[in-house]
Amino acid sequence: MAATSMAAALAASLPAPSAAPAPAAPTYEAIPASMSKVIDIEAEIPLTFVQLDGMVVTKILKHAREAPSTTAHGLLLGLDLDGVLEVSNSFPLPHHGGDEDDRSSKSVARYQASMLRSLKEVQADDSVVGFYQATSLGAFFNQTLVDTQAIHQDKLRHGGVVIVHDLSQTARGNASFRAFRLTAAFLSAYKKSNFSTTSLVNHSLTFSSILEEVPLKIRTNPLLSSFINTLTQPSQSSVLGSDGELGAGTTGSTIPPSFARLDYGTAGLTRNLEQIVEAVDNYRTEEGNLAYLSRQIARERAKADNYVAKRKEENATRVAQGLAPLPEEDVARLFKIPAEPSRLESMLLLGQIDAYGKSLAGTASTGLVKMYAAKAGSGRD
Template sequence: MATSMAAAIAASLPAPTAATPSSVKPTYDAIPASMSKVIDIQAEIPITSVQLDAMVVSKIIKHGRESAFGTGTLLGLDFDGTVEVSNCFSLPAFPEEEDKAAKAVAQANYQRKVIGHLREVQGDENAVGFYQTTTVPLRQSLVDLQAADNARLRQGGILVVHDPSQASRGIASFRAYRLTPQFMSAYKQKKFATQSLIEHRLTFSSIFEELPIRIHTSALASAFLSMVSKPSSPTTLQSYAARSMTTLARPYSSLPPDFSHLDLGLPSAVTRNLEQVVEGLDSYRTEENNVAYLTRQIAREKTRADAYVTTRKEENARRIAQGLSPLPEEDVSRLFKIPPEPSRLESMLLLGQIDASAKNLEEATGTGLVRIYAAQDP
């Protein structure tokens, strides 16, 4: 009876399962051969262009209207050498007097939280770079922002700069940049002295590499813009009002006419760009005076150190000739505080700002002259 009871209990228990291995290697689907040369897994395909979605462009323009110096993160992916930016979000602004390290930590925490929320709703979460709205390119903040996450982002990431002052005149000014390898090599070494610039062949034009930009608009957005810009037939009320005022009925457009492109806008554009050029020249002259002062200090200390070493050698030679033991050698660096050679990075950035402002001045005056010529009476 006991045997039959044990057999019944054993029969009612589930059959033992085979022991599963402690570690099971995951399996991955192979990339199709037709897409292996397009999908960049190892980040070996160099970036050659940038594609901005229309929503990204509108967000950056809106941020530029709200803040003169706004910063944000670009989200997307790099596909066959093209960085396709499909979304973006702005980063919080902090006062200028706040510590730079604290601001960087706060912005990094905010970026991490936003990307986590996007991951929860299955949104784009891959950061591909940053954007900044500014009227003066090649600022120190732009370089620090891009260089700080150069190793973390694929291909070093990109930087999109938007000029809100030109957007107010109906010109969507967008430029995409990426830091050059020779600049990153000097930046990692923290050496921007004259000899380092010569070795890395660095000038203000070789800090950033500009990439071409194209705007991608979805079919629905294009259809909507086409619908709202197309003239519509007048309604019954509009026709009645037109006849009552003895005027000819004309088609009414959903969008009001915009004559901002006919505005010459020469005085404000030329004045602003001239002011930027003059301010850049003043800042560059001040920086060069500081560098010259530090260079004179270095030369003065080196002359004193060399004179001390020469005097010590002569004294030792005299003592040896007299049969005395030479004086012990001393560390010259402890006796004479020779300051390090000043960095020339700020000078290069100021030269880049002057060059960019001069080019903007050339574009503004060229466009204004064409408008003035077109506005002349025949």
């Protein structure tokens, strides 16, 4: 009773709260009709192409060259505007080869959050629009890439893209960058986690319909282009003549000439053939595992069918004898019939074989043309 009176006295001694003014309702201005198609708030404008900044290209090239293996990957930052996905910045993600999967994924997540927070503090682009992946010989089909892109397409505007950089093409003097995203048919099967034979037929899925390519353009800064042009131009230098007087001389450009295009490209053929053989062996192993599982499923189903048929015969005999039929038991409880195995890994391996084959065909055809050109240039019959 004393505590109640004390609280009442304390409440009475406090000043009465002043009536707070009602907050004004926010007002929104309608987007002008001329800008309604440009300001794509609801992400209704379909993505037409990807625009890759020249700085992003150099960052990816540098990361792929310095990475210990072909596992270089990172995030792409930018903005989608009027159907164009502009990639203006990127940063690499660390690779933990010997760590546990759980620990490494948490470490990468912390690093990613820290980098995005730092970019936001300096008012740089911090909107994730996809990721990039370095590969070799064009074989970028793997489970990790599919899982990462599926997460991005579920959470990012326009689904984001994955930029694939081919190291083998860059080594021959051709910087290869391609943009991909998952198809709607594959995403439908992926969300259901169903890659059985029936699902593949219903969704018309093959290895070539997992990803769809998005047109990609590379945008360079005009000042950077002008600077590179000045480096490629021959420069004038002062040379000391035989008479001791200075004279004007012409030297080569600052950038040394590249003779990569004169390479026959035969050095990578052996590696390419080894990769094809390895991919075919992996595919045969996977198909063998699928065949073994299919035989197990067929045996269990045969046992269940025989049990059901036998029980029906017994019940028919009991009914003919005037006895009550035996209760039908749950077949799924008695026989553990495994689910049909996923054929996603087989499709990915077929995609790798196809990519290795195309890379081999391109390298061999280019090298053959160069050999014929070299033979014609040497004047030999």
